[in-house]
Amino acid sequence: MLRTRPVGKYNLQVCTNVSCLLRGADDIFEHCKTKLxxxxxxxxxxxxxxxxxxxxxxxxxxxxxxxxNYEFHENLTPAKIDELIDGLKKKEEQ
Ligand code: FES
Structure with missing residues (x-):
């Protein structure tokens, strides 16, 4: 939990532990990596x-x-990830 370098403004922490893993967390994490x-x-x-x-x-x-950033996003799908990331990008452009 100790950081030695600055991190991005929006910190996406994707859970890949057992419950999430059984419901596709690996695909979600891969999608985040590709998208970003x-x-x-x-x-x-x-x-x-x-x-x-x-x-x-x-x-x-x-x-x-x-x-x-301490805000939960649940029942994730690749489409929900796209919506979240694209929404934040749009927010930053304004
Ligand atoms: S395994 Fe508990 S939130 Fe992902």
Whole structure:
């Protein structure tokens, strides 16, 4: 949990623990990596997004889930990831 480098403004923490894993978390994490063009524990060059794979975030009943800056996003699908990331990009452009 100690950071030695700055992270992106929006920190996407994708749970890949057992409940989420059984409901497709690996695909969700891969989709995030492809969509953002970064890997685990990396930030986008514009400093907007940081991505990391994490252990259980306590949202198992709504798996697969991620936490972004302490905000939960649940029952994730690739379409929901696109909506989240694209929405944040649009928000930043305004
Ligand atoms: S296993 Fe993902 S929130 Fe618990």
């Amino acid at each position: 063009g970064i890997g685990n524990k990396e930030s986008t060059p514009d400093g907007l997004f940081h991505l990391e794979e994490v252990e259980c975030i306590g949202a198992c009943s709504w798996a697969p889930a991620l936490m972004m």
